[in-house]
Amino acid sequence: MKMKRNILFITLLSVIGLFSSCTKEELGNSIFDTTSPSRTKFDTWLLDNYNKQYNIELLYKFSDIESDQTYNLTPADVRKSEVLAQIVKYVWIEAYDEVAGIDFTRQYVPKMIQFIGSGAYNANGTVVLGTAKGGLKVTLYSVNDLKLDINFLNEYYFHVMHHEFAHILNQNKGYDPSFPRITESGYIGNDWYKDSDASAQKKGFITAYAQYEANEDFVETYSMYVTHDQAWWNKALAVAGTTSASLITKKIEIVRSYFLMKWNIDIDLIRTVILRRGNDVPTMNYLTF
Amino acid sequence: MKKEFLPICFILITLAFQSCLFEEDLIFDKSAAERLNKAIIDDTDSLQSANNGWVMEYFATPESPGYTLLIKFNKSGESVVAGKNELTENILVTDTCHYEMIGDTGPVLTFNSYSKVLHAFSEPDDSGLGLQGDFEFVVIKTTADQIVLRGKKRGTTILLRKLPAGQGWQEYFVLLENMNTTLFGQTNPTLKLSVDNIDSFRLSNGISHIFNLVRKGGDVIADVKEKPFIVTDYGLRFADPINIGELALQTFKLSADKNELICTDSGVNAKINAMPPTDIFSNIINARKFMILNNSDNNMSEAIKTAYASINTIVVSKTRKLEYIGFTNNKDWGTSLSVYTSKGTSKIEGFLGFSITRLTDSDARLKFNGFTGKYDTNGKTYYDTYSVSGLVSLLEGDYTLTVQGNGSVFSASTIRFTSKTNANKWFDLFLKN
Numbered sequence: 001m002k003m004k005r006n007i008l009f010i011t012l013l014s015v016i017g018l019f020s021s022c023t024k025e026e027l028g029n030s031i032f033d034t035t036s037p038s039r040t041k042f043d044t045w046l047l048d049n050y051n052k053q054y055n056i057e058l059l060y061k062f063s064d065i066e067s068d069q070t071y072n073l074t075p076a077d078v079r080k081s082e083v084l085a086q087i088v089k090y091v092w093i094e095a096y097d098e099v100a101g102i103d104f105t106r107q108y109v110p111k112m113i114q115f116i117g118s119g120a121y122n123a124n125g126t127v128v129l130g131t132a133k134g135g136l137k138v139t140l141y142s143v144n145d146l147k148l149d150i151n152f153l154n155e156y157y158f159h160v161m162h163h164e165f166a167h168i169l170n171q172n173k174g175y176d177p178s179f180p181r182i183t184e185s186g187y188i189g190n191d192w193y194k195d196s197d198a199s200a201q202k203k204g205f206i207t208a209y210a211q212y213e214a215n216e217d218f219v220e221t222y223s224m225y226v227t228h229d230q231a232w233w234n235k236a237l238a239v240a241g242t243t244s245a246s247l248i249t250k251k252i253e254i255v256r257s258y259f260l261m262k263w264n265i266d267i268d269l270i271r272t273v274i275l276r277r278g279n280d281v282p283t284m285n286y287l288t289f
Numbered sequence: 290m291k292k293e294f295l296p297i298c299f300i301l302i303t304l305a306f307q308s309c310l311f312e313e314d315l316i317f318d319k320s321a322a323e324r325l326n327k328a329i330i331d332d333t334d335s336l337q338s339a340n341n342g343w344v345m346e347y348f349a350t351p352e353s354p355g356y357t358l359l360i361k362f363n364k365s366g367e368s369v370v371a372g373k374n375e376l377t378e379n380i381l382v383t384d385t386c387h388y389e390m391i392g393d394t395g396p397v398l399t400f401n402s403y404s405k406v407l408h409a410f411s412e413p414d415d416s417g418l419g420l421q422g423d424f425e426f427v428v429i430k431t432t433a434d435q436i437v438l439r440g441k442k443r444g445t446t447i448l449l450r451k452l453p454a455g456q457g458w459q460e461y462f463v464l465l466e467n468m469n470t471t472l473f474g475q476t477n478p479t480l481k482l483s484v485d486n487i488d489s490f491r492l493s494n495g496i497s498h499i500f501n502l503v504r505k506g507g508d509v510i511a512d513v514k515e516k517p518f519i520v521t522d523y524g525l526r527f528a529d530p531i532n533i534g535e536l537a538l539q540t541f542k543l544s545a546d547k548n549e550l551i552c553t554d555s556g557v558n559a560k561i562n563a564m565p566p567t568d569i570f571s572n573i574i575n576a577r578k579f580m581i582l583n584n585s586d587n588n589m590s591e592a593i594k595t596a597y598a599s600i601n602t603i604v605v606s607k608t609r610k611l612e613y614i615g616f617t618n619n620k621d622w623g624t625s626l627s628v629y630t631s632k633g634t635s636k637i638e639g640f641l642g643f644s645i646t647r648l649t650d651s652d653a654r655l656k657f658n659g660f661t662g663k664y665d666t667n668g669k670t671y672y673d674t675y676s677v678s679g680l681v682s683l684l685e686g687d688y689t690l691t692v693q694g695n696g697s698v699f700s701a702s703t704i705r706f707t708s709k710t711n712a713n714k715w716f717d718l719f720l721k722n
Contacts, residue, residue, distance in 0.1 A: 121417030
């Protein structure tokens with residue numbers, strides 16, 4: 001009984017002690033600036049056409065923390081960004097809207113598209129045209145070199161956009177594991193740059209870069225198919241020769257099946273739309289802000 | 290034991306919470322985030338406060354020469370940038386780009402859209418490097434008329450100095466060009482740096498805006514240190530100070546008479562001066578350049594003019610043209626008097642060996658070597674048949690050398706030789722273009 005009383009007494013003292021140690025702290029003002037940011041007309045257009053429509057942030061002003069610090073880079077030119085933003089929407093995003101529906105695009109399109117003015121040059125003399133990170137961000141480089149020439153646009157931007165988007169789709173749904181085995185011994189990693197596209201085609205790869213590794217092979221096969229017409233494709237197969245052409249054909253059939261079965265996208269249809277839209281680019285009227 | 294366990298726990302917990310009672314004294318009255326936000330606002334206001342813009346003294350890397358850019362920061366978030374240098378092909382180019390003050394590890398000024406003037410220093414080339422300059426800068430210190438920045442990647446110190454109201458931007462670049470011409474002109478002179486009135490160092494190759502600094506008497510290859518600098522409207526400023534003991538020499542102002550650069554750093558007594566006239570003359574001709582006579586009015590005394598005219602008469606009689614007569618250090622014939630004539634595409638240059646002896650900082654002896662041993666036969670032909678012998682005889686002697694013309698000794702390109710034995714015998718030598 002005495003022990004019980006002692007325990008109660010000590011407990012009461014402790015509780016009083018606990019509360020007396022708490023001092024009331026006044027909350028200060030919020031450190032976050034809640035005023036609306038200053039927006040140019042271009043920023044407002046991006047808000048309406050990217051953020052609100054697709055939940056995409058298009059970052060055309062240089063952001064250190066969003067950039068690859070291993071490269072020396074420069075920001076994108078504003079006017080070139082304005083034009084490229086319109087091209088990206090028309091040729092890339094809206095092509096998928098047209099074929100797969102806007103809901104598909106909204107779900108899978110990267111949430112950030114970043115423009116970098118300069119190229120990202122590697123020590124071996126190669127240049128990075130674009131990167132896709134974790135399905136969320138695509139970076140397009142060499143924006144300041146933008147010119148309205150269809151071959152240039154194809155090589156530097158359209159091919160890159162579809163290449164990177166294919167990576168994002170792969171990161172969401174995998175492709176047939178038999179694909180890498182078609183030309184398994186032909187993957188050469190970082191040495192790809194020593195080869196030419198024609199030479200790679202003779203080995204069963206649509207481009208030299210496709211020899212880097214299987215994932216790149218898959219997306220290169222897709223992106224080169226949808227950004228070039230059948231005449232170009234037939235020429236590549238002719239250069240490849242009979243045996244290697246059959247390897248490339250095997251690959252594109254797996255790609256075709258993947259997009260149809262996993263995404264309900266007919267790659268011939270999307271190619272038609274992409275080529276049609278791409279051909280409009282040199283003569284489109286671009287908004288000025 | 291079980292019975293005592295609970296109360297002991299309670300006591301321990303109570304003691305632990307008691308530590309909350311005693312708060313630490315706050316060093317700052319606001320949180321770090323609040324102070325950063327305020328610094329961003331204050332620094333932005335400072336940037337925008339310069340109605341006529343700022344002079345940016347830009348170094349791409351600590352090893353690069355300095356370049357001047359003019360920048361005005363508008364409230365709209367757009368900056369106007371102007372530059373005139375070899376990257377703009379020496380044409381004044383003005384461009385606009387976005388800027389922003391952001392919070393990083395401190396307030397950072399970022400130029401986050403492309404300017405062909407500013408970002409030319411950051412543009413990578415095929416190697417991925419380029420000039421490797423920054424376009425994002427940590428703000429180190431802000432005063433009313435100056436902001437000290439540090440390049441975020443390269444760590445280079447960049448100054449922003451407020452441009453005076455009314456100073457035209459194009460005219461400002463002309464001021465810089467004039468200063469550059471005053472200091473380095475056509476001769477790219479070697480200069481001397483004195484500390485506490487002691488002649489201590491040599492500074493050469495200034496025309497590149499990276500001095501080769503060598504201690505006086507030191508080895509020009511083993512002991513050289515490269516010191517980049519920027520030419521300013523007042524003189525020049527080194528990218529990093531020259532540290533001599535506890536002294537730090539960085540900023541030098543051209544004197545009113547334009548004959549010396551005086552260090553303005555606190556507690557430092559240092560000057561940069563041109564070399565003496567005899568060294569200027571030697572440096573020019575030893576660089577394989579020519580210092581030539583000019584027989585138009587007031588460039589030589591009468592006797593020498595007469596001798597020169599005699600040579601010209603003979604040259605003309607042989608239907609040739611006298612291109613020049615002057616001193617140089619020829620790779621085959623050494624220090625020489627060179628005579629050069631032409632006829633159509635035919636050009637004949639002859640060298641007559643001269644010894645040029647430095648007697649003092651301002652005195653030199655000229656002596657003809659004659660025709661013993663190895664000599665240039667063209668030179669002998671001129672000497673024998675073109676009356677050059679008369680001129681050679683007159684030119685021999687001891688002279689006092691003085692720098693002439695253009696108001697500054699730094700880039701002297703004209704030197705007067707006055708005979709020490711006959712004040713009426715003199716001639717000017719001009720740097721040949």
